[in-house]
Amino acid sequence: xxxIKRFSSADADxxxxxxALLAFEGAQDDxxxxxxxxxxxxxxxxxxxAVIDYTNRFDRLSVSSMGELELPASALQAALDGLPTAQxxxxxxxxxxxxxxxxxxxxxxxxxxxxxxxxxxxxxxxLDRVGLYVPGGKAAxxxxxxxxxxxxxxxxxxxxxxxVPTPGGExxxxxxxxxxxxxxxxxxxxxxxxxxxxxxxxxxxxxxVDKIVGPGNAYVAAAKRRVFGVVGIDMVAGPSEIxxxxxxxxxxxxxxxxxxxxxxxxxxxxxxxxSPDAAFLDRVAEAIERLLxxxxxxxxxxAALENRGALIAVRDLDExxxxxxxxxxxxxxxxxxxxxxxxxxxxxxxxxxxxxxxxESLGDYCAGPNHVLPTSGSAxxxxxxxxxxxQKRSSLIRVSHAGAQTLGRxxxxxxxxxxxxxxxxxxxxxxx
Amino acid sequence: xxxIKRFSSADADxxxxxxALLAFEGAQDDxxxxxxxxxxxxxxxxxxxAVIDYTNRFDRLSVSSMGELELPASALQAALDGLPTAQxxxxxxxxxxxxxxxxxxxxxxxxxxxxxxxxxxxxxxxLDRVGLYVPGGKAAxxxxxxxxxxxxxxxxxxxxxxxVPTPGGExxxxxxxxxxxxxxxxxxxxxxxxxxxxxxxxxxxxxxVDKIVGPGNAYVAAAKRRVFGVVGIDMVAGPSEIxxxxxxxxxxxxxxxxxxxxxxxxxxxxxxxxSPDAAFLDRVAEAIERLLxxxxxxxxxxAALENRGALIAVRDLDExxxxxxxxxxxxxxxxxxxxxxxxxxxxxxxxxxxxxxxxESLGDYCAGPNHVLPTSGSAxxxxxxxxxxxQKRSSLIRVSHAGAQTLGRxxxxxxxxxxxxxxxxxxxxxxx
Numbered sequence: 001x002x003x004i005k006r007f008s009s010a011d012a013d014x015x016x017x018x019x020a021l022l023a024f025e026g027a028q029d030d031x032x033x034x035x036x037x038x039x040x041x042x043x044x045x046x047x048x049x050a051v052i053d054y055t056n057r058f059d060r061l062s063v064s065s066m067g068e069l070e071l072p073a074s075a076l077q078a079a080l081d082g083l084p085t086a087q088x089x090x091x092x093x094x095x096x097x098x099x100x101x102x103x104x105x106x107x108x109x110x111x112x113x114x115x116x117x118x119x120x121x122x123x124x125x126x127l128d129r130v131g132l133y134v135p136g137g138k139a140a141x142x143x144x145x146x147x148x149x150x151x152x153x154x155x156x157x158x159x160x161x162x163x164v165p166t167p168g169g170e171x172x173x174x175x176x177x178x179x180x181x182x183x184x185x186x187x188x189x190x191x192x193x194x195x196x197x198x199x200x201x202x203x204x205x206x207x208x209v210d211k212i213v214g215p216g217n218a219y220v221a222a223a224k225r226r227v228f229g230v231v232g233i234d235m236v237a238g239p240s241e242i243x244x245x246x247x248x249x250x251x252x253x254x255x256x257x258x259x260x261x262x263x264x265x266x267x268x269x270x271x272x273x274x275s276p277d278a279a280f281l282d283r284v285a286e287a288i289e290r291l292l293x294x295x296x297x298x299x300x301x302x303a304a305l306e307n308r309g310a311l312i313a314v315r316d317l318d319e320x321x322x323x324x325x326x327x328x329x330x331x332x333x334x335x336x337x338x339x340x341x342x343x344x345x346x347x348x349x350x351x352x353x354x355x356x357x358x359x360e361s362l363g364d365y366c367a368g369p370n371h372v373l374p375t376s377g378s379a380x381x382x383x384x385x386x387x388x389x390x391q392k393r394s395s396l397i398r399v400s401h402a403g404a405q406t407l408g409r410x411x412x413x414x415x416x417x418x419x420x421x422x423x424x425x426x427x428x429x430x431x432x
Numbered sequence: 433x434x435x436i437k438r439f440s441s442a443d444a445d446x447x448x449x450x451x452a453l454l455a456f457e458g459a460q461d462d463x464x465x466x467x468x469x470x471x472x473x474x475x476x477x478x479x480x481x482a483v484i485d486y487t488n489r490f491d492r493l494s495v496s497s498m499g500e501l502e503l504p505a506s507a508l509q510a511a512l513d514g515l516p517t518a519q520x521x522x523x524x525x526x527x528x529x530x531x532x533x534x535x536x537x538x539x540x541x542x543x544x545x546x547x548x549x550x551x552x553x554x555x556x557x558x559l560d561r562v563g564l565y566v567p568g569g570k571a572a573x574x575x576x577x578x579x580x581x582x583x584x585x586x587x588x589x590x591x592x593x594x595x596v597p598t599p600g601g602e603x604x605x606x607x608x609x610x611x612x613x614x615x616x617x618x619x620x621x622x623x624x625x626x627x628x629x630x631x632x633x634x635x636x637x638x639x640x641v642d643k644i645v646g647p648g649n650a651y652v653a654a655a656k657r658r659v660f661g662v663v664g665i666d667m668v669a670g671p672s673e674i675x676x677x678x679x680x681x682x683x684x685x686x687x688x689x690x691x692x693x694x695x696x697x698x699x700x701x702x703x704x705x706x707s708p709d710a711a712f713l714d715r716v717a718e719a720i721e722r723l724l725x726x727x728x729x730x731x732x733x734x735a736a737l738e739n740r741g742a743l744i745a746v747r748d749l750d751e752x753x754x755x756x757x758x759x760x761x762x763x764x765x766x767x768x769x770x771x772x773x774x775x776x777x778x779x780x781x782x783x784x785x786x787x788x789x790x791x792e793s794l795g796d797y798c799a800g801p802n803h804v805l806p807t808s809g810s811a812x813x814x815x816x817x818x819x820x821x822x823q824k825r826s827s828l829i830r831v832s833h834a835g836a837q838t839l840g841r842x843x844x845x846x847x848x849x850x851x852x853x854x855x856x857x858x859x860x861x862x863x864x
Contacts, residue, residue, distance in 0.1 A: 086845055087845060087846075087849055089845075090841075090842045090845035090846050090849075091846065093842050094842055094846060101552055104542060104544070104554075105554075110536060112536070118799075119786070120533055120799065120800050120801060122536075122537070122801075123775070123778075123784070125779050125780070127812065127813055128779070128780075128812065141850050142846070142849065142850065143846060143850065174849055174850070210812040210813040211813045225657070225660075228657075228668075229667070229668055229670075229808065229810065231813065232810070232812075232813035232814055235661070236660075236661055238661075251861070253861060254858070254861050254862070257854055257857050257858040257861055258858050260854035260857075260858070261852070261854040261855045261857075261858045263854070264852055264853070264854045264855070265852075295853055295854055296851075296853050297851075297852075297853065297854070301854065339830070340830070343555070343828075346555075346826070347557045347560070348557070348560075348826075349826050350826065350827070351826060351827035351828075351829060352555070352826055352827065352828055352829070353829050353830075353831075354551070354828065354829065354830035355830050355831070357831050357832060357833050357835070357836040357862050358829055358830055358831040358836075359831075359836075359840075359843075359858045359859055359861070359862055360858070361843050361847060361852075361854075361855040361856070361858045361859045362829070362831050362836070362839045362840065362843050362859055363827070363829050364843065364847075364855060365839075365842060365843040365846045365847065365855075366839050366842045366843050366846070367550075367552065367829045367831060367839060368552050368829075369552060369554075369827035369828075369829055370827065373827070374824075376661065378661065378664070379824070379826065380559065380560065380642040380664075380824075381559055381642040381643045381663065381664035381824060382664055382824055383824045383825040383826075384825060384826075384827050386825070392806075392811065392812075392813060392814055392815045393815040393816060393818070394778070394780075394781050394782065394783060394784055394811065394815075394816075395782070395783035395784065395795070395801035395802065395805070395816050396775075396783075396784055396786065396801075397783060397784070397785050397786065397790055397794070397795050397799045397800075397801055398771070398772065398785075398786035398787050398790055399785075399787070399789050399790040399791075399794050399799060400789065401789050403789070404789040404790075404791075404794070407794045407797075407798050407799060408791075408794065409522075410522045410525050410526055410797060410798045411791075411793050411794050411796065411797040411798050413518055413519060413521075413522035414519075414522050414523065414526060414574070414575055414797045414798070415793060415796075415797065417519055417522075417574065417606055418573050418574070418575065418606070419728075419729075420693070420696055420697075420729075420793075421696070421727055421728050421729065422689055422692035422693040422695070422696045422727055422729070422733065422793075423693045423696070423793040423796060423797075424793070425689050425692075425693075426686070426689040426690050426692070426693045426791045426792070426793045427791055427793045427794055429683070429685060429686045429689055429791070430686070430789050430791055
């Protein structure tokens with residue numbers, strides 16, 4: 001028996017149970033944070049030498065120069081050329097679809113002129129150089145390389161530097177193939193806080209970047225948090241989540257497998273099903289029992305479902321949508337008839353999968369939109385990774401001689417009110 | 433004599449001098465950080481009671497309920513009604529211009545359908561609730577209230593909660609007037625890490641927000657950094673900066689005063705002038721000497737100019753633009769003939785002030801663009817505060833029955849490559 005939580009919005013303690021289910025705050029471990037602070041300071045001071053030391057220690061290597069920690073372009077191309085045909089075709093098809101979607105995203109600059117000749121606007125430029133962190137080991141996903149690198153390229157980023165640790169020297173051919181396909185410019189086989197430090201501060205060999213994106217373990221997350229400000233970072237991701245809202249008419253096996261597909265990522269991943277049809281929840285519970293033993297990662301799936309999963313009965317689909325907004329899930333499946341009609345009621349979700357045929361896994365790989373999405377309720381205030389994360393805006397202001405007369409008086413009055421005399425005088429100097 | 437640094441790009445040690453001039457990293461003080469961690473944990477646990485305790489202690493008050501720490505709408509309106517006519521007119525004119533500019537910024541959603549009926553897109557929604565931190569004391573600027581609140585309103589944010597400490601009970605009428613004008617919904621007279629905690633976690637009285645914006649001292653900055661993830665935050669701002677690029681043809685007094693207008697903010701503010709005309713640098717240095725004694729904040733200006741200011745000679749305007757990109761200043765004045773022509777060469781700056789009549793102070797108050805801008809070189813990767821900071825995107829994916837056949841095969845191949853069997857099976861279930 002799988003002990004997945006079952007409850008209903010009609011329960012007296014529903015709010016408390018829901019709050020407890022959703023409670024998750026990425027622990028900011030003080031020990032990790034202190035270790036990371038030390039590594040970052042050391043990399044900032046000693047550069048390459050520190051990176052080499054930590055890499056030898058943490059990744060069990062024995063290199064003596066940074067040259068041994070950089071992969072040539074030929075190694076990436078060889079990995080791509082070495083893929084089985086079907087895998088290469090799938091990777092190329094996914095890359096093409098992801099590129100096509102993201103080409104709709106670039107921000108455009110604009111400007112307008114006022115009657116007195118004053119011009120206002122916004123200029124958009126790409127970042128010069130971006131660092132892409134790719135984890136080593138079990139969580140190294142070629143799809144993540146595509147999802148991070150392609151938007152940067154579409155934005156027009158000048159140079160893309162990837163870091164990926166190779167513990168014990170082990171390389172992931174699929175990851176390198178994806179890097180070749182996505183047009184990564186340089187790859188260093190380093191990881192952890194030392195790689196984040198190298199990208200943030202630059203070393204003799206690793207160029208300083210303007211922003212670091214990509215997932216990583218607790219050390220990487222703590223390091224990104226610390227260098228935020230010196231460079232930009234994407235969000236610090238929590239465990240993956242799916243919320244399936246179903247009217248009870250989807251094949252229960254499909255829904256069970258969709259719940260599994262989040263749960264298999266991580267024992268802390270969260271899979272929740274919400275339905276107004278309590279009998280359907282029973283059928284999905286039965287499917288979960290029956291299908292779980294067939295899954296290679298059944299231990300992880302079971303742990304995730306028992307830790308953080310739930311099957312929740314609601315009054316109706318309106319209440320289900322309200323619950324979706326409360327949860328603000330990373331992935332939301334609307335597995336219901338005429339699903340588009342419910343879309344206006346959804347305010348907070350990273351990605352919305354509309355209709356019974358849209359399994360979340362299609363979005364993970366090849367539908368086109370990005371699979372880097374806000375977790376832990378942060379869809380309340382943040383967005384999928386996109387081209388816009390690799391562009392920035394500059395305000396444009398050209399005040400005409402005539403405009404300076406009008407604006408100068410307003411500015412001087414407000415500046416005096418704030419006690420900022422130089423601001424006032426600087427505006428007044430431009431008055432005739 | 434004011435000891436403002438003078439150097440030239442022709443100097444042998446130019447790069448080292450420039451690096452030293454620009455070196456500034458917001459210290460992450462461990463003592464501050466530990467204090468803040470304690471306050472946040474306490475506010476999270478004890479809610480209102482903790483907020484009351486800290487407010488009494490740090491702001492030297494003796495209130496016993498949160499009711500005493502909330503200002504009614506009538507108090508804001510009274511502050512607005514009490515302003516001198518000229519000040520009120522100036523504030524209203526500024527608010528109108530800021531609103532008009534920001535109304536060009538809202539993001540729009542989009543979607544497109546593929547030949548097989550698959551639909552992809554992006555939905556844009558405003559944040560539900562935003563917290564606006566406003567400092568008490570010397571750095572309390574009504575213009576900042578406008579610059580933070582207006583974009584939130586234009587975005588369609590549902591509720592805007594302002595917090596502003598009143599140390600010793602002292603309120604700033606201009607700040608409250610600006611809050612009334614900008615349509616702030618509720619105002620609590622609390623500050624520091626306790627206010628950040630109240631907004632991030634919610635208390636019995638203070639509603640939990642989705643994002644916290646606005647400047648603050650080291651405790652506020654550390655608290656914002658810590659709650660990032662639970663809520664969104666704007667950037668953690670460093671000291672203000674201006675870079676003036678001048679061809680030598682602007683009135684030296686104007687340029688000196690523009691440099692002062694940053695320097696008067698803060699002893700750590702940075703004012704830099706770059707010109708290919710060395711004789712012009714002399715004239716500005718002379719103007720600085722002559723004008724400084726006339727400034728009420730001359731001690732702050734002197735300290736800032738001597739700490740972090742510089743007059744830099746360059747070979748030509750091309751080199752000046754390259755230097756501007758290296759510095760990525762918060763404010764960049766192009767005080768040169770045909771200034772627009774140089775715009776394509778500028779890649780990194782928070783706001784670009786084009787032409788001799790465009791003093792930076794006009795942008796601070798009323799030109800229209802936001803005055804919350806990326807500092808400390810972060811214009812390399814970030815943007816002015818804008819309407820887009822109060823909106824977020826959700827990806828839309830509706831895969832048709834036909835689309836699921838094509839995409840399912842691609843996804844299944846890639847999922848198998850990553851060892852994620854549930855992902856593969858979930859896609860395969862949708863195959864006919």
